[in-house]
Amino acid sequence: MWAYILRRLFQLLPVILLSSFLVFMLLHLVPGDPAETVAGPDATPDVIKAVRQKMGLDRPLLVQYGIWLGHLSRADLGESYISKMPVIDLVGYAFPATIQLSLAALFLSLAISLPLGVLASLKQGSKLDLFVQGYTALGLGVPNFWLGILLILVFALLLGVLPPGGRIDPLQSPMMGLKTLILPALTLGIHISAVFTRFVRAAMLEVLHEDYVRTARSKGLQERVVVVRHALRSALVPVVTVVGLQFGRLLGGAVVVESVFAWPGVGRLIIQAVEQRDYTVVQASLLWLVLVFLLINLITDITYAFLDPRIRLTQGRG
Amino acid sequence: MGAKRALHPEQHAARRGATESPWRRSVRRVLRNPAGGIGVSVLVFFCGVAVLAPFISPYDPVIQYAGDELLSPRAKYPLGTDEFGRDILSRILYGARISLSVGLISVAIGFTFGATSGLVAGYIGGRIDTLINRLWDCLLAFPVILLGIAVVLVTGPGAVNAAIAVGISNIPIFARLARACALTEKERDYTHAARALGGRQSRIVFRHLLPNALSPLLVQSAVAMAFAVLLEASLSFLGLGAQPPEPSWGSMLSYSRQFLRVAWWYGVFPGVALTSLLIGLNYFSDAVRDAFDPRQINIGR
């Protein structure tokens, strides 16, 4: 088991390195640089040049990359070009917001998809099943930013019961914190719930036809016990993998939703930083996102390998 | 969705005596599937709309009718007007062009570059394979939307550049898929035979490996098309896709936000069009997947 984990971790390193290189190079390919923003809108060309020199932006790219890597190895993410705040603070502040949103979306989607998926599988072909299938089709097809707009239209503008955006820290004000969380979490979560529902339903359907379930039933066990104790348990194994994958994507996919609801997470941080050409912030946050994503994939793989020994024994290359 | 389990192509061939072309078989299977039927109809509908837009749309989508700004749906403007007095129905009809063309182009880019590099890498193996694979891993580690944003930032905004961005984000998926196919097919008898007969590498790859990899690649194309349309809309929503006054559904939705309170139609109808197309594409790709190879695990996103 440990050999597997180590092997996977080792395989991760070149990916991370290459990603960091891509991130760095890409940003410097983009036209416009932070010197102008930092110098201010009324700066003359020579002032901007001086600022650029002071920021070290006129050195060759590879040198800048090397310097950046050096800082990274010392866990120094640098300072934002624009606000001079340490990047680690900026990302550190945005990180909990994104995690909170992702977890809430994940929770909501599981709360929706587990019962729906199980019920639909139990009553296959019925009206309920058709309804659930319609729901998943809709949930998969509706773009999340439009869903956000519709939810704002209905709940914030028409009914006025929920705020249309922004985030209140739940530690400061739990009620308001919850209220600001609902719409964005729903927006993100509905799409994921559609994916999960389908998966749960399919997994349950497979399991329900297995021999041991039939055996349990013929033994006269209560339906509920059969479903929960036996069928659901084994159906959950592949679901775990899917959850793991989706969580990783939730983090990135929150970018657009954070934009719609002005949610101060990593996604919105990246978009703002990109607009201002705040290289250090974009680099650090992109890298952070990539790392988290890779890590979650790794954890998912390990969990899956843990549950299914065949995987870790036969897996050659990643 | 498709309760019947379709038979493996080889079994079908056995039953029909292998006289019918596998493509016709697949097509028929797609259409027989109720989901597939819906999907194909939706797709045909939007393609028709896109092609016939100049003829069926009541107004020119970029003309501003001063004085008619933000009007609610009425006889003169069936779906209302936007903040510049442009007819929303016409803009939605023309918007289909952008969504579909960006979708098609980006899938073509992904398919071409992805499939080629994947097949080559899988076939050749060794260091090159490892290196290219690492590259795909990197690209796949980026949330797709950020990859799109990154590319568009370098190339500048615009529908064409959005298509390139989406295309680039498609490449790793196709590459992975093609590589997996190449790895399997590489060990088959006919490949060994071709090599023994002294066939050129490239000929083997394209003449032999490719056709066998084609079905999963086509399935992936259908799936990728749906994602491509969604990604283009997302990029336009963020202001990085088609530029004004071009009517992209995503950018229409983005602009509608500030007027939601006074013009709900602006935020609703473009979304309906986009969602319909996406649902149709989803149904279509599901049906294609079922038709071509029902037992294959989906390697898509």
Add this chain to the structure above:
Amino acid sequence: MRDPSRRDFLKVSAAGASLGLLQASGPRGLLAPGEASAAAAGVKRGGTFTFATTSGIQEFNPLMLIPGQYPFLRSLYNTLTHYDDQLRPQPELAEKWDFSPDGKVLTLKLRQGVKFHSGREFTSADVKHSVEFGQTNEKVTMRALYRSIKQVETPDKATAVFRFDNVAPAAYDILDTLYIIDKETIGDRNKTAVGTGPFKLEKYLPNDRAEFAAFKDYWEAGKPYVDRFVMRVIPDVSSLVLNLESGAIDCAWQIPYLEAARLQGTGGKYVVDAGAPGFGFFDVGINVTVDPFQNKKVRQAIAWSIDRERFCKTVLRGLAQPTCLMWPTHTWAYFKDLEGTIGYDLDKARALLKEAGLDKGFQTEILTASKRQVGYGELAQILQADLRKIGVNAKVVDVEVAIYDNRTLVKGDIVTMIHTYGRAGRDPGSLVTGARAWTNGFKEGNWTHFESAEWEKWRKELNSTLDMEKRKAAARKLQEIALDECFTISVAPSLRVFAYAGYVKGFGIDLDNSPKTADIWLDK
């Protein structure tokens, strides 16, 4: 104390929607100490005033004038004098001031007993330091203005003397904008702030919020009235308004014009303030070195194709009046009789193109940055649609702010562009020296590359004499040249609109849209 020209400026256009008159927010000047006690009667003390806008603070540098910074200026700091709404300087940290007969020496008598938030006493040394900072720090927006001071002398701690090289008619602009900073903490300005203003910084979370507490030892007795002042950043503009309406914030700045118009109709529940006059103007800039714009007739054709009325009505929602003139209505450089010299007339535009031999039309591009401010994207699209009607095929190039700044400020490689210029609210002479859209040539940063000896001559005249008659004549000459050459074409005032809850009383702003939080009290 209403200024009649200001009320005209605020009036809704006749053809516009039924919006009613905007509330003028009363006297703009900070009350002189004597008047403080008079206003104090009926004032409720305490509470937290929460203010939000779309952009954030970059650093606590009050001389760096970008929108995210304006809100804290008058809260944390003071200037030497401030303009009232008739552009007359009023005492603040300077109690008395005197020009020498030759106009080159300004002696300031400073207020005594003023403390910084750190407890330190304010002296003339701080004035000298602030001037030096203003002259050298690269982020200072009006550096050129402060550099006109050749020397600062501090004969004693209550007196500061400014020596100018030349006669400085714009001296009061300096006094109104030079916030006095604390040399001990200015090096830490990305984290802390120390000034002499009514509030002191308590907590700062970049891109999110800054919280200020009332400064007990503020020199203006009895103020501020509220206990706390909170500045929040809400980048999404529709959330901003909805936060106001849900009560999460008391005042929103830079709200969409549509929302402002709607909030006006709430019968006093919310109050709308159009913002400081002359704060900014929308303009169309044209590069005079690029084909075919070397011919001024072509530029004039563009000027005649701008539907200013429609822009004011549909985008600005009637909150501002169209104009083709450079200066705002409350200054003496506004020549009412010249209004209307250029209007919206497509036939005239076509005729001008024909005279230039371009009746077949041509291709061009309009650079804009819709993310910078509302109006940028819309004006570009409206102009594009109108240009199409006269045969000019214009592509709208909407880029991020960083690229827009790069092309305009650094490279100057624009063809035509949408822009907003500022520096028009104070001394009229500052506009043509401080705003790059109106300076002489690309060497001074004017991206239109317009350069002319005539322009330079009148610009110099405007800024080198204290004689009002001569100044007015020079300004008028400049205005006439601008209307003829059409390198920067004014369109309409660029408003940054405030909306605040009805229980917010005493609301006033300065010429930089910085709310005078010392005067605010909450009636709830």
